[in-house]
Amino acid sequence: MIFKSKFTYSNSNSSYSDLLFQIDSGNIQSIYFYPRKREIDVLYKNGKKEKIPILYNDQLVIEKATENNVDLTINNSQKQSSTANLFVSGSLFLIFILALVLILRSTSKFASRALGFGKSKAKFITIDEVETRFNDVAGVPEAAQELKEVITFLKSPNKLTNLGAKVPKGVLLIGPPGTGKTLLAKAIAGESGVPFISIAASEFVELFVGVGASRVRDLFEKAKEKSPCIIFIDEIDSIGRQRGYGIGGGNDEREQTLNQLLTELDGFADNSGIIVLAATNRADILDSALLRPGRFDRKIEIMLPDLNGRKKILSVHSLSKPLENNVDLSYWAKRTVGFSGAELANLMNESAIHCARDKSKFINDIHIESALDKLTLGLRTSIVSSPNMKKIVAYNEVGRAIVSAVKNGIDSVDKITILPRSGYVGGYTKINPDEDIVSSGLISKKLLLSKIEIALAGRAAETIVFGKNEITQCSINDINYATNIVREMVTKYGFSIIGPVTIDAHNNDSLIGDGLIRNKALIAENTYSKIDNEIINISKLSLNNSINIIRKNRLLLEKLVEILIESETIENDIFKKISFDLLKV
Numbered sequence: 001m002i003f004k005s006k007f008t009y010s011n012s013n014s015s016y017s018d019l020l021f022q023i024d025s026g027n028i029q030s031i032y033f034y035p036r037k038r039e040i041d042v043l044y045k046n047g048k049k050e051k052i053p054i055l056y057n058d059q060l061v062i063e064k065a066t067e068n069n070v071d072l073t074i075n076n077s078q079k080q081s082s083t084a085n086l087f088v089s090g091s092l093f094l095i096f097i098l099a100l101v102l103i104l105r106s107t108s109k110f111a112s113r114a115l116g117f118g119k120s121k122a123k124f125i126t127i128d129e130v131e132t133r134f135n136d137v138a139g140v141p142e143a144a145q146e147l148k149e150v151i152t153f154l155k156s157p158n159k160l161t162n163l164g165a166k167v168p169k170g171v172l173l174i175g176p177p178g179t180g181k182t183l184l185a186k187a188i189a190g191e192s193g194v195p196f197i198s199i200a201a202s203e204f205v206e207l208f209v210g211v212g213a214s215r216v217r218d219l220f221e222k223a224k225e226k227s228p229c230i231i232f233i234d235e236i237d238s239i240g241r242q243r244g245y246g247i248g249g250g251n252d253e254r255e256q257t258l259n260q261l262l263t264e265l266d267g268f269a270d271n272s273g274i275i276v277l278a279a280t281n282r283a284d285i286l287d288s289a290l291l292r293p294g295r296f297d298r299k300i301e302i303m304l305p306d307l308n309g310r311k312k313i314l315s316v317h318s319l320s321k322p323l324e325n326n327v328d329l330s331y332w333a334k335r336t337v338g339f340s341g342a343e344l345a346n347l348m349n350e351s352a353i354h355c356a357r358d359k360s361k362f363i364n365d366i367h368i369e370s371a372l373d374k375l376t377l378g379l380r381t382s383i384v385s386s387p388n389m390k391k392i393v394a395y396n397e398v399g400r401a402i403v404s405a406v407k408n409g410i411d412s413v414d415k416i417t418i419l420p421r422s423g424y425v426g427g428y429t430k431i432n433p434d435e436d437i438v439s440s441g442l443i444s445k446k447l448l449l450s451k452i453e454i455a456l457a458g459r460a461a462e463t464i465v466f467g468k469n470e471i472t473q474c475s476i477n478d479i480n481y482a483t484n485i486v487r488e489m490v491t492k493y494g495f496s497i498i499g500p501v502t503i504d505a506h507n508n509d510s511l512i513g514d515g516l517i518r519n520k521a522l523i524a525e526n527t528y529s530k531i532d533n534e535i536i537n538i539s540k541l542s543l544n545n546s547i548n549i550i551r552k553n554r555l556l557l558e559k560l561v562e563i564l565i566e567s568e569t570i571e572n573d574i575f576k577k578i579s580f581d582l583l584k585v
């Protein structure tokens with residue numbers, strides 16, 4: 001709202017002295033003053049209106065006007081300007097508040113991420129959301145059986161408590177990546193129909209000290225509200241590592257989180273209807289306090305699937321896919337020794353993609369074969385190898401195949417190829433690992449030695465065919481691989497003349513304090529040089545063994561190389577046929 005004087009006044013033509021004169025002459029009817037303006041509005045008796053500049057706070061005009069009975073009005077422009085001011089400052093204030101809100105919002109987003117002490121990120125998956133059932137998990141019958149038992153305890157604890165026993169509090173799933181640990185945990189939730197609270201252990205550990213511990217507290221509080229329920233902590237090794245060896249004394253955030261977890265595990269009463277499931281592939285580095293009775297005292301080990309298991313997993317993952325009738329999944333299970341459930345799932349998925357690319361309606365063996373090639377050998381690249389390079393690669397690969405056939409039998413060679421694949425210098429010889437060894441998980445000295453000899457066979461073949469001075473770096477990856485095995489034989493498994501001592505047990509962990517520094521102090525300098533000598537000796541000996549094997553089989557070598565250069569790939573059946581007569585063990 002703006003206040004205006006009643007009339008509109010034109011700007012003045014009259015001077016200040018004119019004004020004084022006109023007042024004295026009685027020609028002026030009224031004058032309007034503005035408190036803050038240096039002008040007045042003048043209304044003459046003849047009706048003329050005029051704006052005339054005056055001095056600020058002019059007293060003379062007021063005196064004269066009063067003397068001459070001129071009507072004086074103080075214009076309410078104070079109010080007007082103050083209203084206008086109010087309006088302007090009001091909008092400024094609003095803008096300020098708005099900006100403040102925006103800033104606060106964005107920082108509070110950050111703060112809630114970094115300082116969100118209150119809320120753990122555990123997601124609640126209600127009963128309907130978990131659709132996984134035990135049927136979806138194939139090839140791990142023992143683990144499934146144990147977990148089914150856990151569900152029974154959860155649903156009717158009386159079965160145990162009547163016998164005076166306690167319901168287990170924590171169950172630890174241990175196994176290599178991709179074997180279905182997470183899948184099993186989901187299946188338990190799906191089957192038991194109790195709330196399933198899952199969190200990845202890495203989510204506990206955040207930027208600021210104390211966050212992890214408070215998240216653990218939160219998690220268990222929520223669980224108590226929802227009981228009976230299952231808490232699932234995935235990849236628990238990221239907080240559950242052995243304490244006390246961290247850098248700088250080890251009293252770090254992770255440790256506090258772990259302590260809180262231990263406290264919570266002890267804290268909830270027995271039979272309270274909460275079961276904590278955790279999964280890891282590094283049970284060896286877990287803090288022993290975690291594994292104590294009353295905490296994760298039940299351990300369920302999940303191994304890589306065996307032949308039968310692989311077949312079942314393959315069929316679970318073919319259910320929704322159109323397979324051609326003659327596809328034999330047992331055959332593919334045989335070809336996939338050492339594959340985890342996740343890799344098998346990936347194989348079927350990749351086969352479907354190859355099928356779609358082929359515009360076929362059904363997945364056939366060719367699709368699965370090319371999918372397997374892609375997964376084990378990598379993508380084919382378009383690098384064209386020169387005839388000379390082809391020859392070198394062929395000798396390398398056939399050399400490995402022959403030594404493998406001698407050491408592990410003709411069946412162990414799955415496929416030889418010199419088609420360049422991304423990730424490999426030249427070709428690739430696919431060797432099936434021994435079924436028994438994979439399932440038992442035991443590693444013998446003999447097995448490691450044969451692995452080393454097979455790895456060095458490429459170099460052996462080159463040495464024989466081209467001579468000592470003409471060898472190439474073609475087998476560099478294999479040599480590296482062999483050296484790592486030899487080092488483990490000597491320092492980890494006690495398979496050398498140094499004896500049954502562990503020298504770098506924690507070598508591959510980041511537990512600097514425990515691993516390297518402590519060992520350094522405990523191992524004499526001359527032991528180090530003995531280790532080096534042993535590594536070199538075993539490697540040289542293995543290379544010699546490989547050379548001897550290939551020398552004996554020179555005829556077979558040349559024959560296979562010829563075929564390989566010609567057809568670029570030798571499948572298992574052709575390899576078997578040719579080697580059957582010619583291979584000399």
Ligand code: ADP
Pocket residue numbers: 136137138139140175176177178179180181182183184279313316340341342343345
């Ligand atoms: P982990 O947690 O042990 O690393 P996951 O449970 O995450 O492995 O497995 C990844 C995927 O692999 C699963 O979603 C599933 O598709 C497949 N998979 C793994 N193991 C099995 C199994 N035993 N049966 C069926 N599918 C499996």
Ligand code: MG
Pocket residue numbers: 181182234279
């Ligand atoms: Mg997992």
